[in-house]
Amino acid sequence: MSWPQFVTVTLNGLTLAALYFIVAIGFTLIFGVLRVVNLAHGSLYLFGGYLGWSVADRTGSWVLGAVAALFVTALAGLLLQLGLLRRIHGQELREALVTIGVSIVAADLMLARWGGFTYDFSPPEVITGGLRIPLLDIGYPRYRLFVLAFAIALGLILWFVLARTRLGITVRAAIDDRDMVAAVGIDVQRLFALMFAVGAGLAGLAGVIGGSVLSISSGEDARYLLASLIVVIVGGMGSLPGTAVAAVLVALVEQYSLALFPTYAAIVSFLLMVVVLALRPQGLFGRPA
Amino acid sequence: MTNAPLLEVRGLHAYYGQSHVLQGIDLVLGHEPLAVLGRNGMGKTTLCLALTGLLPSVRGSIRFAGHELVGQAPHRIAALGVGYVPQGRRIFPSLTVEEHLRLVPRRATGTGDVWTPERIYALFPRLAERRRQPAGTLSGGEQQMLAIARALLTNPQLLIMDEPSEGLAPVIVEQLIATLRHLAEGGLAILLVEQRLAVATAVAQRIAIMVGGRIALETSSDRLLADPALQQRYLGVSARRAA
Numbered sequence: 001m002s003w004p005q006f007v008t009v010t011l012n013g014l015t016l017a018a019l020y021f022i023v024a025i026g027f028t029l030i031f032g033v034l035r036v037v038n039l040a041h042g043s044l045y046l047f048g049g050y051l052g053w054s055v056a057d058r059t060g061s062w063v064l065g066a067v068a069a070l071f072v073t074a075l076a077g078l079l080l081q082l083g084l085l086r087r088i089h090g091q092e093l094r095e096a097l098v099t100i101g102v103s104i105v106a107a108d109l110m111l112a113r114w115g116g117f118t119y120d121f122s123p124p125e126v127i128t129g130g131l132r133i134p135l136l137d138i139g140y141p142r143y144r145l146f147v148l149a150f151a152i153a154l155g156l157i158l159w160f161v162l163a164r165t166r167l168g169i170t171v172r173a174a175i176d177d178r179d180m181v182a183a184v185g186i187d188v189q190r191l192f193a194l195m196f197a198v199g200a201g202l203a204g205l206a207g208v209i210g211g212s213v214l215s216i217s218s219g220e221d222a223r224y225l226l227a228s229l230i231v232v233i234v235g236g237m238g239s240l241p242g243t244a245v246a247a248v249l250v251a252l253v254e255q256y257s258l259a260l261f262p263t264y265a266a267i268v269s270f271l272l273m274v275v276v277l278a279l280r281p282q283g284l285f286g287r288p289a
Numbered sequence: 290m291t292n293a294p295l296l297e298v299r300g301l302h303a304y305y306g307q308s309h310v311l312q313g314i315d316l317v318l319g320h321e322p323l324a325v326l327g328r329n330g331m332g333k334t335t336l337c338l339a340l341t342g343l344l345p346s347v348r349g350s351i352r353f354a355g356h357e358l359v360g361q362a363p364h365r366i367a368a369l370g371v372g373y374v375p376q377g378r379r380i381f382p383s384l385t386v387e388e389h390l391r392l393v394p395r396r397a398t399g400t401g402d403v404w405t406p407e408r409i410y411a412l413f414p415r416l417a418e419r420r421r422q423p424a425g426t427l428s429g430g431e432q433q434m435l436a437i438a439r440a441l442l443t444n445p446q447l448l449i450m451d452e453p454s455e456g457l458a459p460v461i462v463e464q465l466i467a468t469l470r471h472l473a474e475g476g477l478a479i480l481l482v483e484q485r486l487a488v489a490t491a492v493a494q495r496i497a498i499m500v501g502g503r504i505a506l507e508t509s510s511d512r513l514l515a516d517p518a519l520q521q522r523y524l525g526v527s528a529r530r531a532a
Contacts, residue, residue: 169388176381179343183375184393185367185443287382 001259004138009259010252015144017251018151019213022206023224024231025158025243026199032175032238033195036085037092039099041203042225043106048073048204049216050110053119062123062212070205077200081193103221111218121212147209154202155244162240171195175238230269234276236286245284293355294319295478296340296447301349301359303332303339310335312502314349318447322469322479324489324510327499328525333482334376336499337451340480341373342366354446368396372445376452376482378436382425386416389424389435393442402476409438412468430461437468447478454488466491486524490514498523 001009027041048069056065080102088094122128127146130139162168174181174191182188203224207216210224227250235246250269257268276284296318303311310332316323327333338344340351342363351358358366367373381389390406410417413434419427424435433453440448450469454462469492473479483489489496490510498506505523513519 166391169392172383173381173392176383177379180379182363183341183367183373184439185364187364
């Protein structure tokens with residue numbers, strides 16, 4: 001690999017990591033607090049992408065599309081939690097089956113509404129176009145760097161909320177022991193609903209942000225669910241730093257192997273997962289169950 | 290003030306899946322501490338979980354300060370004034386001492402007698418020294434103080450404690466007993482679930498003995514301590530070994 005090519009591949013890896021982080025952080029927060037593996041997380045990503053595209057198409061505003069995706073998928077997640085998952089709370093097999101069922105139904109409904117087309121976004125001009133990287137004399141899309149900056153900002157905001165606010169303390173306590181949080185007088189059902197809304201909203205927002213890197217089309221739901229699962233398993237369920245580190249690791253491994261040995265690239269991220277599971281079954285930053 | 294007892298449990302049944310763990314518990318508690326003694330597997334922890342609402346499959350009646358607790362969510366029960374110190378302490382390992390105290394929503398009591406973090410630190414100076422330390426790194430005794438502190442901050446009328454002496458060094462157990470007596474003198478009702486006769490009788494004069502999911506006997510500390518045959522029969526321990 002030449003030096004400029006190495007830099008480009010690394011930047012691709014980091015910006016993909018940023019996207020993985022935005023998708024997976026909602027997944028891991030929902031798992032950490034509710035102990036629900038939401039297998040419809042990819043559907044929320046795709047729904048957010050489609051919906052954001054439609055809103056952006058009507059209004060001509062990408063930002064409005066992203067905001068709509070955030071709030072409408074948050075609402076969809078809230079309904080999923082209050083309408084379905086709350087009734088079967090703690091029954092892991094049923095939760096898995098119900099969320100898979102929802103993802104299948106949602107995929108067909110979205111296919112009926114948006115068809116099998118590929119949708120391209122047009123983000124605002126400030127964050128599009130190319131950027132010349134000095135010294136190396138290579139060009140790099142500005143939008144991808146925006147995604148990276150956005151993910152870092154989101155990570156810092158989440159870190160601040162988790163570390164410093166009373167809500168964050170409650171969330172961390174609930175990740176440790178939900179029953180004891182209830183026993184000190186906190187309504188955990190409200191916390192669960194809030195976490196589901198936040199996690200789902202972030203998935204929807206990621207649909208617009210990720211869809212704008214390339215495009216959005218049916219099938220992306222499964223792809224990002226799988227990416228979230230790998231990132232969260234490698235990083236440790238329910239851990240913010242774990243998700244960040246694992247997103248970088250998974251995305252870099254994916255991009256480097258694509259550049260070096262494209263034929264076998266698909267299995268390399270799974271190998272990474274296998275190695276982590278063999279050495280640290282709870283994930284890099286997870287606590288033993 | 291009415292003459293109704295603070296806590297009145299009638300015909301309480303509880304289930305873990307198929308197994309019928311509590312088989313008709315009757316208990317009355319005023320402001321005098323009550324200790325529930327029993328061997329392992331007699332349903333003592335299940336009783337605590339049923340009282341605090343953490344076990345959903347419950348039948349019967351639990352009247353507390355004029356409210357029915359059966360069917361209420363755990364946070365509602367806590368808000369009504371039931372504090373819980375669980376078996377194994379179950380502090381939050383990723384929170385610092387200070388964050389534990391910040392977490393607890395303060396219940397309005399209507400009286401001036403309110404627990405604040407400052408008052409907690411005055412009661413347990415060790416916790417003040419360790420306020421920025423993650424709770425997972427505290428010693429067993431310190432974790433127990435923190436578990437009690439967490440429950441006290443909800444400003445309970447009744448404190449339910451499940452085997453607080455478990456795994457603590459004898460000198461720490463002495464401090465624990467002194468703390469519980471001090472709290473009881475301050476007007477807090479205490480339901481102490483214990484396996485250790487010495488701890489139970491040191492804190493409470495009233496003793497209920499649990500066998501096979503029922504209250505088999507209600508007696509007093511003095512009578513139980515004076516009767517090794519009774520201890521042998523219900524607890525399978527001699528006074529000498531338990532002391």
